[in-house]
Each structure stands twice: as C-alpha cells, then as structure tokens.
Amino acid sequence: MEFLMIFSFHYFIMGSLVLLISGAISFLFTRIHFTFIVLLSMLAGLIYSFIIEVRDFAIFSVIFNGALSLLGIGLVKAGLYAKQKAEDTDKMNPY
Template sequence: MAFYFLIYWHFLLMVMVIMIVAGIVTFLFPKFPSIVVLIISGLMGFVYSICIDFKDGIYFFISINVVVASIPILLIRYLLFLKRKAEEMEVE
C-alpha cells in the first residue's frame, strides 16, 4: 500500500509523454534507431526515481518506461511495414 502512494500523478504523465514522443520520433524519423529511443526512455525512468527520492524502484521505473516506449515503436514499425507491402502489391 505504501508503494501505491509513492506513484504520483506525474508518473502517469511521464508514461503518456514517453509514449507520445516515442511514437512521433518513430513516425517522423523512420531510419532513427529504436534502441536510442528505448535508452532515453529508460534514462527518464532513472531520473524520475531519483527526483522522487525512491531509489529502490529504479528497475521498476526503467522497465515500465522501456515497455511503454516499445509499444508505439512496434505499432508504427508495423504500420510502415504494411504500407511498404501495400505499395509493393500495388506495383504488381
């Protein structure tokens, strides 16, 4: 129960911003390496745990941020793959 009170509203805000930024970066710059976006989102989780002074939850925040950032990256990569396949089928 004590852990629940340590996660404030800004945790949810951080997760939403990370999802939006990861999606925008992946969509606008398709050649940009996804691992860089995942590393930056993991660093944001590290910085967040230091800012709220909860150093025991570092791995939790890093893993949540990486998983949350990978969702829009995978969806947009799949969207670009389907777009490329549709263009290939259209040429044939």
C-alpha cells in the same frame, strides 16, 4: 494510500508520454536505431524516479519505460510496414 494514488498517477502520465514520444521519434526520424530511443527513455525513467524522490522504484521505472518505448516503436514500425506492403500491392494491381 495517498502515496499509491499519486505514484500511480505519476507513472500513468510518464508511461503515456514515453509511448507518445518514442512513437513520434521513430515515425519522424526513421534513421535513428530503436535501441537508442529505448535507452534514452530508460534513462528518462531513471532520472524521473530520482526527481520525484522514489529511489526504491528506479528499476521498475527503467523497465516500465523500456517496455512502453518498445511497444510504441513496434506499433509505428508495424504501421509503416503495412503502409509499404499496401503500396507495393497497389503497384502490382493492373486495374
């Protein structure tokens, strides 16, 4: 039971950091392709699972980090797209 609680806490923190860092990288460095960011976050999940000595969940860590990284990048790209469309619409408005 204690292992499950510690395990879930580790993955909750790791997921939050991956979501935050991948979103920040895609916002600040728009020229970096998203697959590079996702692959780096997947590698970080693999390394982290070896650090906390939970090798059985390495594949879960990789998939979990990849999915959260894609979610963070998607949210940032959607926000940037909405900002661009709002500015384009504002330029077309004659008033």
